Amino acid sequence: MPNMLVHNESDRTVQAHLHRLSRIVQQGGEDESAKAARAELPGFISAVNACLERHSPDSNGNCVSCTKGPWWRRRRVPCRMLIAIHAAMFEIDTAQHRHSLAETGR
Template structure:
C-alpha cells in the first residue's frame, strides 16, 4: 500500500496537534502554580485565536448553512457540530468545577462528557478515522499518563 505525500503530511500534522494537546493537558494536571500561570499566559491566547479561526470558517452563510461542513449534495444547517462542540467546551463546560465538587469526574478515561471524538485515543483501539479512509496511515502512539 502506498501513501501520497499529502496523506503522510496530514498524519504528521494530526499527530503533532494531538501531542501538543496531550502536553497541555499534562501540564494542567501536574505543573506547579508559577508554571501554570506562565503556560496560561502564553497558551490561552493562542488557543482562543485557534478557536476563533476555526469558528470563523464555520459561520453560517446567508441561507443559514455552514459553508465548511456543507457539500454540493448535503447542506449542513447551523449550528454545525463544530459550533456545538465549541459551545459545550467553552460555555457549558464552564460548569465542570461544579461536577467535581460532587465527586463526579468530568473528563478522563471512561468518561465521555466534554470530550471530542478521538480525544480518548488508545493504541489498542484507534478511532474509525484513524483506521479508515484518508486517516489510516499510522497507528497513533499510545498516550502515556
C-alpha cells in the same frame, strides 16, 4: 499519499502538544500553569476563532464549511463542529445537546 502523511504528522504534533499542555495545567505548580496559560491561550483563542469563522452561516443560515454539494447535504448553523466546540468549552454532554436541538426543530 504525501498529503495524508503530512496531515497525520501534523495531527500527532498537535496532539502531543495538547497532551503536554494538559499535563502541565493539571499536574504542574501554580507558576508553571500560569506561564503555560499565558503562553498558550492566545494560540487557542486564535484557533477557536478561526474555526468559528470557517463554520459561520451563509445568507441562508447554512454552515459555509459543512455545506458542500447538493441541497440534501446542507447543514444549518450550529453545525456539528460548532456544537462540538461549544460542548468542549462548556463541558456539555453532546448527546444530550443533540436531543435538545431535535426538540426545538433545529
